[in-house]
Amino acid sequence: MSNFYELEVWKQCRVFRNDISTVSKTFPIEEKYKLVDQIKRSSRSTTANIAEGHGRYHFQENIQFCRQARGSLSETLDHLICALDEEYISKEEYLNFQKQYDYCLKLINGYIHFLQNQKDTDVNNKINEKDKKRKKDSDGLTHPT
Numbered sequence: 001m002s003n004f005y006e007l008e009v010w011k012q013c014r015v016f017r018n019d020i021s022t023v024s025k026t027f028p029i030e031e032k033y034k035l036v037d038q039i040k041r042s043s044r045s046t047t048a049n050i051a052e053g054h055g056r057y058h059f060q061e062n063i064q065f066c067r068q069a070r071g072s073l074s075e076t077l078d079h080l081i082c083a084l085d086e087e088y089i090s091k092e093e094y095l096n097f098q099k100q101y102d103y104c105l106k107l108i109n110g111y112i113h114f115l116q117n118q119k120d121t122d123v124n125n126k127i128n129e130k131d132k133k134r135k136k137d138s139d140g141l142t143h144p145t
Contacts, residue, residue, distance in 0.1 A: 004051040008107060012100075016046070016097075017046065023083075023089060027083065027088045035088075039076060043072070043076045045075075049068040050108075053065025053069070060119060066108055070105065077098070077101045080094055080097050080098075080101075
């Protein structure tokens with residue numbers, strides 16, 4: 001994929017982020033610079049890290065940013081638990097967010113697994129190319145100039 005916003009994982013985390021933003025507007029005004037700020041930042045960090053990792057063009061860096069996104073996603077869930085405990089959201093709302101969280105987590109983990117496989121394939125291809133070159137060189141068929 002050429003753009004991060006084409007990734008299904010980014011799209012679903014975006015939906016989650018937007019739903020978090022909507023519900024946080026219903027929180028008490030005294031939470032504006034506390035829980036509201038924290039929950040918005042962590043949900044925004046999820047999509048931002050996926051996007052930044054995609055822009056790095058190196059599998060390992062992308063994987064690391066996806067791990068950061070996964071951490072931010074978990075942080076967002078913790079903030080939702082706080083909102084539930086403070087009775088800012090209902091149990092039903094929390095359970096709906098939990099489902100979204102679970103789906104986003106599954107997608108992030110799947111994307112990390114995909115990137116790891118791509119990285120491993122890339123490394124193996126490079127090793128095979130070097131082995132072929134060494135074999136050719138040792139056979140005397142081609143010599144570097």
